[in-house]
Amino acid sequence: MKKIFLLLTNFIIYTHGIAQCYDEKRTYDVIGLAKGNEISECLIKGLPFLLIGLFLLCYNIKYSQIAKKENKEEKGSWSGCLSLILIGIAVLIMLPLLAWIEAILVSIISILAVLGIIILIWGWIKK
Numbered sequence: 001m002k003k004i005f006l007l008l009t010n011f012i013i014y015t016h017g018i019a020q021c022y023d024e025k026r027t028y029d030v031i032g033l034a035k036g037n038e039i040s041e042c043l044i045k046g047l048p049f050l051l052i053g054l055f056l057l058c059y060n061i062k063y064s065q066i067a068k069k070e071n072k073e074e075k076g077s078w079s080g081c082l083s084l085i086l087i088g089i090a091v092l093i094m095l096p097l098l099a100w101i102e103a104i105l106v107s108i109i110s111i112l113a114v115l116g117i118i119i120l121i122w123g124w125i126k127k
Helices: 002-019 027-031 038-070 078-093 095-126
Strands: none
Touching: 002 038, 027 078, 038 078, 038 095
């Protein structure tokens, strides 16, 4: 139990250190946190690109699995590249939403790091 606790504590501290290791400016510091209307606007614009890209990607994966089962030589298709391009465009369009997600994840990791440190200190005191 102590090994699992120690591994979990080290993982939280390590993850927090990685999250804080680069320049103090984060994505949400550079582009700012968007308001609700900007988020809905980026979802309206980016979601179709994302859905079409994911649909094409799933189609290509399914087609390649069928070709693999039939022992056919699969040749590359242009739709696989197109799907990745569409997903990339969707990510660029949805940067305000991704900035919010990054801000939330950094807050959660910071809270978990503080809780991990408190639990570690509490465990040392209880010894």
